[in-house]
Amino acid sequence: MKITPENLYNKRRHFLKLGAGALLGTSLMQSKLMALNFTPSQNLEKLKISDEKNVTNYVNFYEFSTNKKKAVELAKNFNTNNWKIEINGEVEKPLILTMEDLLSFPLEERIYRFRCVETWSMVVPWIGFELRALIEKCKVTSNAKFIKFTTLFDKNQFADQASFFPTLEYPYVEALRLDEAMHPLTLMAVGMYKKPLLGQNGAPIRLVVPWKYGFKSIKSIVKIEFTKEQPQTTWELANPKEYGFYANVNPDVSHPRWSQANERPLGEFFTQPTLMFNGYAKEVAHLYANMDLKVNF
Numbered sequence: 001m002k003i004t005p006e007n008l009y010n011k012r013r014h015f016l017k018l019g020a021g022a023l024l025g026t027s028l029m030q031s032k033l034m035a036l037n038f039t040p041s042q043n044l045e046k047l048k049i050s051d052e053k054n055v056t057n058y059v060n061f062y063e064f065s066t067n068k069k070k071a072v073e074l075a076k077n078f079n080t081n082n083w084k085i086e087i088n089g090e091v092e093k094p095l096i097l098t099m100e101d102l103l104s105f106p107l108e109e110r111i112y113r114f115r116c117v118e119t120w121s122m123v124v125p126w127i128g129f130e131l132r133a134l135i136e137k138c139k140v141t142s143n144a145k146f147i148k149f150t151t152l153f154d155k156n157q158f159a160d161q162a163s164f165f166p167t168l169e170y171p172y173v174e175a176l177r178l179d180e181a182m183h184p185l186t187l188m189a190v191g192m193y194k195k196p197l198l199g200q201n202g203a204p205i206r207l208v209v210p211w212k213y214g215f216k217s218i219k220s221i222v223k224i225e226f227t228k229e230q231p232q233t234t235w236e237l238a239n240p241k242e243y244g245f246y247a248n249v250n251p252d253v254s255h256p257r258w259s260q261a262n263e264r265p266l267g268e269f270f271t272q273p274t275l276m277f278n279g280y281a282k283e284v285a286h287l288y289a290n291m292d293l294k295v296n297f
């Protein structure tokens with residue numbers, strides 16, 4: 001083929017188009033992530049927000065390490081480029097959502113109490129969208145009764161996954177009953193303290209279920225599946241006598257090895273009483289009206 005100026009011109013134009021498009025794609029994503037557009041919270045409950053330094057430095061993210069300091073250190077280089085969530089199971093059509101797609105849900109700031117089963121607690125200004133908005137987009141079939149979430153599996157990024165004796169069975173899996181997932185308090189968080197999530201707190205997207213113990217709030221989600229049967233979750237698999245499927249915060253049901261009656265807010269010396277459903281009983285108690293909370297812990 002004879003190369004005419006016309007050919008060259010077209011090739012060059014094609015190249016420019018691709019280049020500009022690709023650039024626009026990433027820069028758009030990055031700017032969206034860097035400056036999250038969200039409706040601020042009024043903090044009507046007047047909750048005392050935890051110090052950001054404590055929340056970003058005292059974390060549980062076992063894939064990195066069971067040591068909280070090490071996890072923060074290892075999470076510094078966490079690569080979340082081209083992050084996607086794959087959605088399948090009991091849906092009319094499986095779909096894949098990119099971070100761009102996910103960030104286009106209406107973002108809000110939500111100030112929630114958060115209670116770890118280890119008895120520390122915090123109050124976090126999350127930024128995210130209601131999980132029910134995502135579920136409504138999924139065209140779930142009538143068979144769907146539960147929703148299952150899976151964290152990234154990547155031995156190159158997660159030291160504990162690469163270890164010869166991993167602490168947990170990976171990938172980390174969590175699940176909710178569909179009505180719990182549809183509750184307006186249930187959040188998919190992409191940020192906190194007005195910024196995108198840091199690696200250690202579950203970047204780029206995690207679950208937040210404020211009336212349940214912290215381990216239900218699974219981090220760095222790559223997969224969502226709708227199921228007929230109750231999925232087996234990571235902590236339940238690790239120790240079913242200590243970690244139940246429901247894991248609702250309940251000061252009256254002790255962990256087999258310690259009481260759950262009190263908690264210590266991060267950064268504070270004194271403990272305070274733990275509230276039923278972590279203070280969200282008015283909103284969520286009806287979900288468990290016919291259940292024995294000592295059996296379904």
Ligand SMILES: Nc1nc2c(c(=O)[nH]1)N[C@H]1C(S)=C(S)[C@@H](COP(=O)(O)O)O[C@H]1N2
Pocket residue numbers: 055058059060061062063115116117151172200201202213214215216217218219220
């Ligand atoms: N994938 C994954 N998600 C996880 C965990 C984890 O180790 N891996 N830890 C859980 C526990 S026990 C708690 S208390 C919260 C802690 O969230 P934070 O570190 O952002 O405070 O994350 C939960 N989500």
Ligand SMILES: [Mo]
Pocket residue numbers: 060115116117118213214215
């Ligand atoms: Mo936890």
